[in-house]
Amino acid sequence: MLRRLVPTALAMAAMLVVANASFAAQPADLDAQVQTAMQSHGVPGMAIAIVEDGKVVLAKGYGVRKLGSPERVDADTIFPTGSTGKAITTAAIAVLVDDGKLKWDDKIIDHMPWFRMYDPWVTNEMTVRDLLTHRSGLGLGAGDLMFVPSSSRSRADTVRALRYIKPATSFRSGYAYDNLLYAVAGQLIEEVSGQTWEVFVRERVLKPAGMTSSVTEQSARFANPNRAWPHARLGGRVRGLGEQRVLDERKTLGDNAAPAGGLSSSANDMAHWMLVQLGHGTWTDANGKQVKVFSEAQSQQMWTPAVLTPTPAYPGKLAPFSPKFSSYALGWSVRDYRGAKLIDHGGAVFGVQTYVVLIPERNIGITVQINAEDFQVMRAIAMELVDHYLDAPDTDWMAAFDEFANTRMQGGVAALDASAKEQGAAPGKASLPIADYAGRYKDAWYGPIDIRNEKGGLRIDFTRTPGMVGRLEHAHHDTFRAIWDDPNIEPAYVTFGLGADGKIDRVTMKAISPIADFSFDYQDLQFAPVRAD
Structure with missing residues (x-):
């Protein structure tokens, strides 16, 4: 595949716009907040993109791409984006809908006659929309071990295995997050277009969106020297405790799951992606030309809630983050926050995390990426920015998310201790040699x-x-x-x-x-x- 290892003229123009921007700038102390948060939590690197009113306000990198190496994160450093890429897969389907090759409520078996779910009735009723909304009846994360942490399976083989996974609930009765059906969506794109998900997304979504450094193949990510390496804390009793260490970047996700979370992208490219989203499928390039990726009608479909999701009452300092309504649309979550509607999605592969949040009524988009699993840093920075653009009261989001993360870790360790004590009381011998x-x-x-x-x-x-x-x-x-x-x-x-x-x-x-x-x-x-x- 063709790759761009140096900034294009378009990217350079975007950087000049950022440098000379005079509109609603990011918080004056943002750099200091980011540096303090990264240093206090041991996060190696971060990238932030902000767009407002059709313009890029910020696209910037912080820290290093890999612990022990001097190379710095910049606005073109690519990070795996995890499940935020589900919106990219949804956009690819939107393009096919605009082309007249698909409809959102088409049945899958009409395009993939060999497709099967465990229940024959569900097989006959499953639609394109169902693939994207986590209401299939599958359990949370069902089938993920077919591509986590890696796999030798093809995507088609992965889809064929779906017929053997028993449902956890009845069809369309509720919400349970899954990745497997986005792999099905990727296979559907290939069946309908004649191109693999990787090629179709690159040619019909990324290129029109001006996302010139983003890649759909793992091999292309590994070939790009300007990439972030994954890191995690693995030395403690539970994951998340211990010293930060570099992970093997080739064991984070199988290629068969790419439509669910295999895209890698940079701050510059994520800025372009948010411009497309906030522009309802259209953005303005550096020459002032309007470029359509998908239609406004399909944009509306993507943001329309399809299934209700839990509305947790977060404890302690995180209480202001609790939504009054929460739902899942097509590749996006839709929820409220301080009276505003947020269109957002988090994403993670081992050692790297991304969060994207759009505030349509303010025409604001924010992306934060980190090459670590310290989610509290990423989310706290993002919420500080959301509050800034909503003119909200000051909240110490770092303290709030730290409290939440620490409680989770302590609870995990306590549960392990209780389990070990129970087993130690009556260990029992093995029945067989x-x-x-x-x-x-x-x-x-x-x-x-x-x-x-x-x-x-x-x-x-x-x-x-x-x-x-x-x-x-x-x-x-x-x-x-x-x-x-x-x-x-x-x-x-x-x-x-x-x-x-x-x-x-x-x-x-x-x-x-x-x-x-x-x-x-x-x-x-x-x-x-x-x-x-």
């Missing part, structure tokens, strides 16, 4: 895993997830702990179930940490032994 637990097992949607007896110890290998291998340590009775060689992968309990004949007839799993990321959906797996013919 260690060698008898070894074998090949298969789950209907994930596929096979291997458990091997090596030198008197058990090793587990998730064969379709490169690098997802580790040792099994006995915990109690027929439950073992999977401790992965890669510390980026959440440890899990592995429980062997015995049949009436005393032999293993099933294997189930669950995350050890009570605050593990929902994409480690171990609880949805049920492996059965693969018998030798």
Whole structure:
């Protein structure tokens, strides 16, 4: 694919606009706030983009791309954008709707006859809109282990596995966030357009939007020297505690899940994206030309709520963040804040996070990206900016989000302690000799895993997830702990179930940490032994 490793004339023009802007500028102390927050929380790098009234107010980088390296983050440094890219996939479908090749309420099987859900009735009723709104009946994060932290599967193979995932609720009865159906949306784009999601998005969304440094392929991200590296705290009792460390950037997300969260983009490009969104599909380039990416009619569809989402009453200092209404539209969340409507979405892949928020009535857009998992820094900076542009009362958002994050971590550690105490009271012996637990097992949607007896110890290998291998340590009775060689992968309990004949007839799993990321959906797996013919 063609890549631009230096600023284009368009990007340079945008930077000149920023340098000479005299309209409603960002807070005078923004740089100092960002530097203080990053230093106090150990965040290596950050990028911020702000747009207002069709103009770029700010596109700027802070800190370093990688701990231990001197290269600085700038406005063209690309970060994985995680689930904020769901809006890009939605925009690609909007382009196909404008082209007359799709309708939002078309049934998927009319375009992909081989598509199947677990329930045949749902298969026949599932629409394009359903793919994008988290109301399918799938459980939270269902199927994510097919592409987290990486995968050897093709996208089509991933979609075919969907038919084996049992629903958690009835169809369209409620909201449960998923990534898998956005992978289906990516496959749908290929079936309808004849181009892969990667190519179609690049040619029909990114290029028209002036997003010249954004990439859809992981390989293109790795080839760009101006990229942010992922970082996380993995040395503590739960993820989020311990020293910041650099992660393996090639083990953060499988290519098969790119339509759900595989886009990488820069502050300059995210500014362009927000201009397109606030312009209802159209933006003005550096030459004053109006460029349409998708129609205003499709823009309205994207921002129209389709399903209600929870309205949590956040505790303590975070209470002002609590919404009175909250919903999900097409690739965007829609909620209220201090009487204003916010169109927003967060995104994360391991070690990198992004948050995008639009305030349509003020024609404001804000993006904050960090190459770490300290979400409280990203969200606090974003909310400080939102308050600035809403002329809201001062709130110490850093203190509020710190309190929330600390409570979450402490709760996770306390739950681990309680679990360890319970297990220690009656550890129990394994029912079988260690060698008898070894074998090949298969789950209907994930596929096979291997458990091997090596030198008197058990090793587990998730064969379709490169690098997802580790040792099994006995915990109690027929439950073992999977401790992965890669510390980026959440440890899990592995429980062997015995049949009436005393032999293993099933294997189930669950995350050890009570605050593990929902994409480690171990609880949805049920492996059965693969018998030798």
